[in-house]
Amino acid sequence: MKIASWNVNSIKARLEHVKNWLEKNQPDVLMIQELKGLEFPADELKTIGYESAAVPQKAYNGVAMLSRHPIHVELKALPGDETDEQARYIEATINNLRTIGIYAPNGNPVDSEKYPYKLAWLERLKERLTVLRQEGTPTVIGGDFNIIPEAKDCYDPEGWKNDALFRLESRQKLRAMLNLGYTDAFRVGNGQTQQYSFWDYQRGAWPKNNGIRIDHFLLSPSVVDRLVSCHIDAEPRGLDKASDHTPIIVEIND
DNA sequence: ATGGCTTTATGCTAAAGA
DSSP, rough: EEEEEEOOOOOOHHHHHHHHHHHHHOOOOEEEEOOSSSSOOOHHHHHHTTTEEEESSSSSOOEEESSOOEEEEEEEOOOTTTTTTOOOOEEEEEEEEEEEEOOOOOOTTTSSSSHHHHHHHHHHHHHHHHHHHHHHHOOEEEEOOOOOGGGGSSSHHHTTTTTTTTTTHHHHHHHHHHHHTOHHHHHHHHHOOOOSSSSOSSSTTTTOOEOOOOOOEEEOOOTTTTTEEEEEEGGGGGGGOOOSBEEEEEEOOO
């Protein structure tokens, strides 16, 4: 089973890229982040073989789950705060596997209310993952975590040390989730390699390879045992009118 | 350079992203 995640930075602007990538790579599941609008092209995706479930929001955020298999939606919001209206979470069951797609808050600037919102959101995510671990539910959680796990995941760790994506509090939230028993799938088979999933549109970040690794897959223990591979496909970042993120793909045995 | 691109909004400038 091949599961992918991609922050597309507007599904409307990136639909052709997404369709082309799906037809070439044929994943069983694609988690999409940053739909950036209320319209979702479910019919068009259906014509190329993908069911979909979307949690859209006007102008900002928005996540979706695409699958070649039936999707049973479990949750369309992250539990723990009824007042949170930002579309950042979708949880489903596909092929007896719990699949969760997330778009974690950015959190910048760190002296604004956005940073405590980010940390509180990540704490709620940790609480949800705790429940799933206690249940023993086989789980794959993927998406844009907006967290740089370690220095080797950033082209300039010193320059990023006070950014919300690399601040110690943000990294501690990710580590707390790993400490529940989840595994960063990318680091299982890629050793100490420096690979990135995001390159800024500005300052020639892509041609200079000034990237950061912020899109991740976390696997519960029984799913790690089935892990075949996890890789980042940088090719779509080089396309004309590209998203600033590129897909990450995890493959697990059936 | 507290933002050099890119996208959405019923726009003609602002907000958000990371």
